[in-house]
Amino acid sequence: MNTYYKAAIRNQKELMPGIWKMELEAPEIAHSARPGQFIQMYPPDERNLLARPISLAAIHGESVEVVYRVVGKGTEQFPRLRDNDTVQLMGPLGDGFTLPEAGERxxxxxxxxxxxxxxxxxxxxxxxxxxxxxxxxxxxxxxxxxxxxxxxxxxxxxxxxxxxxxxxxxxxxxxxxxxxxxxxxxxxxxxxxxxxxxxxxxxxxxxxxxxxxxxxxxxxxxxxxxxxxxxxxxxxxxxxxxxxxxxxxxxxxxx
Amino acid sequence: MDDRMETVVAGVALKNPVITASGTFGSGREYGELIDLDCLGAVTVKGVSCEPWKGNPIPRIAETQSGMLNSIGLQNPGVEHFIEHDLPFLRQHDTKIIVNICGHTLAQYCAVAERLADCDVDMLELNISCPNVEEGGLAFGTAPRMVERVVQAVRHYTGQPLAVKLSPEVTDITEIARAAVSGGADALSLINTLRGMKIDIHRRRAVLASRTGGYSGPGIMPVALRMVYEVCKTVDVPVIGMGGIATFEDALEFIMAGAAAVAVGTANFHNPYATVEIIEGIRGYLEENDIASLDKIRGIVD
Structure with a gap:
């Protein structure tokens, strides 16, 4: 079920130069998301009209984790967000992976x-x-x-x-x-x-x-x-x- | 129904003046998962051609400061698919249906209009920004003579209310507006996108595979508003104003410039609830200022 709302950010950290990981408190997304689905993350500056599609790296009980690379004017805004700041999201989106059948490698x-x-x-x-x-x-x-x-x-x-x-x-x-x-x-x-x-x-x-x-x-x-x-x-x-x-x-x- | 919000465009009564702009809303199915389509004055569906069109190569999208470029190439599965799959879906909703139609030749425009003539749609919107392959790829909408001809031709095949969507890529928009009306347009929609370009300086090439594309978003609103204002002063048919509308204040500017209704396009990408918020905002403005109907403010700017 697709939802559009603001989620709070937790534990943002830089994994590698330019590659960041953040946790988003997003129960509606976490409850229904499947592996391979993604979310749209809207840069806080409204001059960037379009959301950035970012895959879900992990889905926990009430939150999801995303990993993104800073590539331009939109994504460079995300690392500035601190714990408890919110970011506009839409998701979960797309069709995820189909899991293997029992016994398959x-x-x-x-x-x-x-x-x-x-x-x-x-x-x-x-x-x-x-x-x-x-x-x-x-x-x-x-x-x-x-x-x-x-x-x-x-x-x-x-x-x-x-x-x-x-x-x-x-x-x-x-x-x-x-x-x-x-x-x-x-x-x-x-x-x-x-x-x-x-x-x-x-x-x-x-x-x-x-x-x-x-x-x-x-x-x-x-x-x-x-x-x-x-x-x-x-x-x-x-x-x-x-x-x-x-x-x-x-x-x-x-x- | 709130009488204050009611708007009549070419004999079609809309419950409010807010419409979706063609190409930004599909046939409503996807946005219908987020918003209640019954709230909308009308849905203008993505351009429909007589045969399926494959669309342009990727990349098709580029973001710009306060706007975006697109070069989708009017990809669509054709009018038969539309009639079978999309029309029945939209008809379940209490909103008006405007079908945007496109073609590369006069005959293609006529074929899609003829096919839709007996269908349960409320209005056609003729996209005349397509290149006319019979005239060396010059867009239909750029020369008054071609505009009049294509509108006349389509008019012959349909008794449905007919809006003509004007391209801003012209020297004098009022001249084109007059040609469309003289060809038989019941209403005008404007503006379509402006042609723009973006270059990736690191790769040293255009971002869009088609090099150039249609520029839309808040950046184009002053141009759109000026053109709507000029056209409303020139012709008597109702105008659906569009171009960069993102808030109810923007929508009210178009109505005060003379627009009968407004269409919201690119704003849907930034905020899927944009149309709903604009409707609520206009309603609030009318209530707060004790305005009995949109007619009291429509075209109020002289």
Whole structure:
């Protein structure tokens, strides 16, 4: 159930230079949210008309946790918020991940800011799941995945934290067995993951990102090319409403 | 119903003067999960073409200071889908339905108007800002001759009240307004978006895939208000004023400039309750100032 209201902020901290985590006291969102859903967070300065879509990293009893990167005039306003300040929110939005069936083994692959949206998923997967995380340099949040008992593999461009290379190169090196693949990260990474999973015939769910305006499916701003099985041509679907999670096989990656 | 708020546009009685602007509200389904659509004077649905339109490549959205750019390309699943899925949904609600229609050729405009002619809709709104592919891509709405022709042609296919939505990308908006009325428009809507651009200096390229897009939001309101004012002084048909309206004060400015009704667009993205708050705000203003009807203040600015 989508709601629009002001939530109080708790425990905001900088995880890495420019990457922040905050807790939002948002019972209405926390009660109904599913892993893979997101919220719209409105910058306090009204000159920024549009909300910023931010994935839910964790869903607790009465609150949710978000992790965001400061990238511009909108997001740079959020780190200035202190405990008990409020921020305008709308959510939970979008369709989340579909959890695996009992007995299935999952592989979770995240890259950079695509890692936080996978945390709650990882917690809620009842069976076995192996986690692969890719970073530009120093890892963050890898401990959160280990915290609930997952086996975590880390790759980075610099070799910081373990494997040097892309997260998919690490996946290919370890060659984990999987019935299902879940991925979130930069578009090229998602494409590579979808192609890798496709070659092995493993169903893959990818969480996509795109510039948004309304966040609820009315404006058609955040489009993604999707070709459904059996359909002759692709169509633009809405990341905010029809996604953000799509079948990696149905995304038209090139063009 | 509150008589003070009632507004008649081209023979259609709206319970209040607040309408949603085309393209910002879909067909009401999504916003209907947050607000009560029955509150609205009317819903203007997203542009409908005779065949499905795929829309423009991404990115389609860019934020600007106090505004935004969009280049959706009028993506829509076509008039048949609209009639089958969206119209029945909207009809469950106690609000008027204005169907925005678009086309790339005269024949396409006529086809969608003809298809809707027997449907249960309250008004058509003709989007004449589309490029006319038969005239080298020049927008229909930029030349009085083309405006008159397209309005006349569509008029021939529909007996429904017909509003024409004017583009601000013209030298003299009153000349275009007169051409639309002379073609048979029952009402005018203005303004559509202004064309704008944003460049990402780090990537050194335009943010929008289409390079340029329609600029909307509070930044355009003074331009829109001026054009509504000029058009209201020029023609006798009712005007639906729009362009950057975000508060009830903004809406009242348009009404005092002469608008019969107002449409709220981009503000919905910033605040999904914008329309509801604007309706309540206008009602409060009329009560506080003991104004018996909107007619008492409409066009009051000389």
């Amino acid at each position: 999952s592989v979770i692959i995240g890259g950079g800011l695509g890692i936080p949206p996978l945390l709650e998923l990882s917690k809620r997967i009842p069976g076995e799941a192996e986690v692969f995380l890719g970073y530009a340099d120093a890892p963050f949040m890898d401990g959160d995945f280990r915290g609930h008992g997952r086996k975590v593999h880390v790759a980075s461009q610099t070799g910081n934290g373990g494997f040097r290379g892309t997260v998919l190169e690490l996946v290919e090196t370890i060659a984990p067995f999987a019935d299902r693949v879940y991925a979130c990260g930069p578009r090229q990474m998602l494409q590579a993951v979808a192609e890798w999973a496709g070659r092995q015939g493993i169903p893959v769910q990818v969480s996509m990102e795109e510039r948004m305006a309304c966040g609820i499916g009315a404006c058609l701003g955040c489009a993604v090319k999707i070709q459904k099985p059996g359909e002759k041509d692709w169509q633009y679907l809405r990341v905010c409403r029809d996604g953000p999670v799509f079948s990696g096989r149905e995304v038209v990656w090139n063009g």
